[in-house]
Amino acid sequence: MSALKRKFVKGNEAVAMAAIEAGVQCYFGYPITPQSDIPEYLSRELPKNGGTFIQVESEIGAINMVLGASACGVRAMTSSSGPGISLKQEGISYMAGSELPGVIVDIMRSGPGLGGIDASQADYHQATKGGGHGGYRIIVLAPNSAQEMYDLTMLAFDLSDQYRMPAMVLADSVLGQMKESIVPNPRPKVDLPAKDWAVRGTGGGQQHVVKSLYLGDGEMEKFHWKMHARYQELADKEARWEAFATDDAELIVTAFGCTSRIARTAVEMARAEGLKVGLMRPVTLFPFPKKAYADLSSHCKKWLTIELSTGQMVDDVRLAVARDAEVEFYGRPPGAGSLPTPEELFTQIKKFC
Numbered sequence: 001m002s003a004l005k006r007k008f009v010k011g012n013e014a015v016a017m018a019a020i021e022a023g024v025q026c027y028f029g030y031p032i033t034p035q036s037d038i039p040e041y042l043s044r045e046l047p048k049n050g051g052t053f054i055q056v057e058s059e060i061g062a063i064n065m066v067l068g069a070s071a072c073g074v075r076a077m078t079s080s081s082g083p084g085i086s087l088k089q090e091g092i093s094y095m096a097g098s099e100l101p102g103v104i105v106d107i108m109r110s111g112p113g114l115g116g117i118d119a120s121q122a123d124y125h126q127a128t129k130g131g132g133h134g135g136y137r138i139i140v141l142a143p144n145s146a147q148e149m150y151d152l153t154m155l156a157f158d159l160s161d162q163y164r165m166p167a168m169v170l171a172d173s174v175l176g177q178m179k180e181s182i183v184p185n186p187r188p189k190v191d192l193p194a195k196d197w198a199v200r201g202t203g204g205g206q207q208h209v210v211k212s213l214y215l216g217d218g219e220m221e222k223f224h225w226k227m228h229a230r231y232q233e234l235a236d237k238e239a240r241w242e243a244f245a246t247d248d249a250e251l252i253v254t255a256f257g258c259t260s261r262i263a264r265t266a267v268e269m270a271r272a273e274g275l276k277v278g279l280m281r282p283v284t285l286f287p288f289p290k291k292a293y294a295d296l297s298s299h300c301k302k303w304l305t306i307e308l309s310t311g312q313m314v315d316d317v318r319l320a321v322a323r324d325a326e327v328e329f330y331g332r333p334p335g336a337g338s339l340p341t342p343e344e345l346f347t348q349i350k351k352f353c
Helices: 011-021 037-046 061-073 082-098 123-128 146-163 173-177 221-238 257-272 289-297 312-321 342-352
Strands: 007-010 025-028 052-055 076-080 102-110 116-119 139-141 164-171 179-182 241-244 249-252 277-282 283-286 301-307 326-331
Touching: 007 011, 007 241, 007 342, 011 102, 011 146, 011 173, 025 037, 037 052, 037 283, 052 249, 052 277, 061 076, 061 082, 061 102, 061 221, 076 082, 082 102, 082 123, 082 164, 102 146, 116 173, 123 164, 123 283, 123 301, 139 146, 146 164, 146 173, 146 221, 164 173, 164 257, 164 326, 173 257, 241 249, 241 289, 257 301, 257 342, 277 289, 289 312, 301 312, 301 342
Parallel strands: 025 052, 025 076, 076 102, 102 164, 139 164, 249 277, 249 301, 301 326
Antiparallel strands: 007 179, 102 116, 139 283, 241 277
16 A cells, blocks of 8 residues: 555544545534544534534534434434533433434543543443443444544444444544554445435325334333344444454453553563463454453463453453453553553563463
């Protein structure tokens, strides 16, 4: 690939570029650090591509506009950070209950409450367990580079349309603000189902109704089992992960997002010292790649989970690995200088080898 085709951009800008390439027609959002580069870019570029950009009066308004646009059959998205994503949870729940696609980008910052703008991974539970009311889940993709910020944003639109459910790109302020070289690949052609469910207004033809209310006898139970079957299909077909040096590993480090990059350097340091250490990185946080973890833990019984939090993904790791596997945890909650160094993680690896 020619170097001339590469672009040097922030991770946030890569998200916005990918959204336009993926055919987003409507963006609704509200500024909040550290994701404001996304609406800034789209406010300038989306109208040039025939799309609509609206800076809404609140995060609540933004997610409900995404709901409305999606109900009309157009590709729509929003983005925010921790406090804003919290405000969007009711709308996300209504979108899930209405079987509506849409992309939500969460560039995580520290919390709870107002928190701060330091890097954090403490939105994991909120994103992967259904942060709003009702028994629902959404697709969650976790990039670890500017290139993946681009690639996984494009994938999020396709998966969201294919499975008729919201999809989230879950990153953090490190990935959002760092600049890297990316190749903006042309959007791959994907055969997606027609949106024959979209509302049509008064233009004639068959009436379509988008709703999350089921009052008939047994209707709501049937609907919940329908959603559950869809989540199982996702787990069977769409789980994604990256394994590095795991074939002979006696200890596997697991991390997602920016932390996985630091962890990989620490794993390479361990390998250079003759330690049999590997790395497992989940790319989809929902569906979590349970089978891949179970398979690896059939021969490797020692695991170390590393997160920028006091521990959230570690719960899923413990549930996924074999029952006789030992799972240790090392975390750094948000704060000044909270990013661990490779040397720091190497020290932790040596403790558990």
